[in-house]
Amino acid sequence: MTGEPHHHTACWECGGVGALDGRHPAESMKAIEELTGLRPDPSGAPLIFGRCAECVG
Incomplete structure (x- = not known):
């Protein structure tokens, strides 16, 4: 872990x-x-959901 804020991705299909x-x-x-006008907390680590390249395949 770097301690720097970063996003994560999560695949709905394979997890x-x-x-x-x-x-x-x-x-x-x-x-x-x-x-959106929303000011995201810069210390957070948002999680972005979708389907990964292998599952889309």
Whole structure:
């Protein structure tokens, strides 16, 4: 663990969990704020759900 905020991804189908590159969370948090007006807590680690590449396959 780096102690730096980062996002995680989680696959609904297989349950796999991954971490996104450290550059992406700041960009994503800014987009969330611009789109919704919500100011995400920068110390949090959001979890993004979807289907991984293997399950989409």
